[in-house]
Amino acid sequence: MKKLRTRNHKVVLNRSKGGDGAITVMLAIMGFFMVLPLVYTISQSLKPLTELFIFPPRFLPIKPTLVNFKNLFYLMNFSWVPFSRYIFNTVFITVAGVFGNLLLASLAAYAIAKIEFPGRNFCFQVIQKSLMIGAAIGGEITYIIIAKAHLMDTYWALLLPAIAGPTGLYLMKQFMDTNVTTAILESARLDGAKEFRIFWSIAMPMVKPAWLTLIMTSFQGYWQMGSSTYIYSEQLKTINYAIGQITSVGVTRQGVAAAGTVFIMIVPIIIFIVSQSNIIETMGSSGMKD
Template identity: 55%
Template sequence: MATKVKKLRVKKHRVVLNRSAGGDTAITVFMVILGILMFLPMYITVITAFKPTAELSIVPPKFYVVRPTLKNFIDLFTNMNQTWVPVTRYIFNTVYISVASTFGALVLGSMTAYALSRIRMPGYKVINSMIKYSLMIGSTITGTYNFIIYCKIGLLNTYAISILPVWAGTLGLYLMKNFIDDNISDEMIEAARIDGAHEFTIYWKIAMPLVKPAWLTLIVTTFQAVWAAGASGYVWSENLKTFNSAIAAITGTSASAGGAMAAGALIMMSVPIVVFVVNQSKIVETMASSGMKD
């Protein structure tokens, strides 16, 4: 400490920020503990799914598998096939509902987002704040009267009941609108208008290719919500139910099904996780414009 004035540490022409070694260590330790705590249940799901019956009944349970087996998965599917609806039907339902609801949400959401962000017809501010406030309303609150509405328009016990409400989702739309606000300039749209392009052409050919990250995010968030939604209380025909509601029904009833339950949970969680991992960077990119102004 020759000089009294504190010198800034400089490394490769960049100012090194003030960081204490103690702080770094404490934070690392905190992160590792928290990370383990967060990851442990997921890890236990995986190992339990592969444990044979003998290992499931060891006291206390081990944190590793000695003889991994696929028996739990086989049990799960055998059980599932015992109902009069074949497994393939459940899988078809899940795929059909996921694709239809995600596709609709994407087309409707992106079109609305474009119009609200770049056409700005009179009244767009009211609609924007309605969408913003709708994020504050939990599904329980709207759910109260959705039942009556479903009744009146005859949606009970149909595929549509799992699909149409997703099209009205606002989170994906909100993210998409903010992303368009931040990434597409009025000048660009204006230039296209002067060239005589129709609004739908501008939306589809100019705006949409520029907001692909937001597309992916909308697809992923919608898909995750649909996937996690499981059984709707308003669908009672077995042949309209989804794969995840079938898994939930089986793992919920059989008392000794620890292994099969973990196997079901593993199947259920691996799909959205894979979808997320593949799209992670695009999603984070989209979230960069998620901020709520004013």
């Protein structure tokens, strides 16, 4: 064990100080440009209305204020449907959608990657190829299907098509290929473990980085869902739609609009940071693989 540690130490020494410095500098320069829109959106939301239209334009606020957020929350009181209803819709769709997508995609990905049933390759090829078809295709036919199935104006119309999206499955399958060692599954099978149990207690923990990534991206998609052609009842509409309605009045609501964008963005950002931190933590614990 002691020997191994010296080797481990040597691996770390494979990093030159110059290389570390170059990487840090490059990331810092690129990162500056990458983070600009995020900073700009937050900065806009903190500007009083008078500062939004000054010339020459300024990036950062002179006198930061929370008045836009106050106005946003004030305006929320006057929505036709109680604002809490919009929040409930978004939270419900997001939670159901994220977990539905994760469960279906992971189960199917595990089956394709680790169970040798005839036809698995064909299924995978079809799913992978479907990713390459532009999103625009078949939209009118999906609409007809949803209408004929009497799913119009229900949560199902938003949930069902997205839950079985090919991206999540493809992601999970790729990680099942690299991270899950078949030998461990075989020995569990020899011990008589049921396949669902192996999936849940052996395979899923090994692909934790993948499902955290999937939760994150899927969450973002559902959370930021705006109006949809499938929904026409006001009671079923989302928070993103509702804030859009409040802020699409014109120049006078520009500050509120910026506050609304920040308000919607904040939850995905928290989810992002939490899951990214967990992805990085797993590295320490997944060192022992064989």
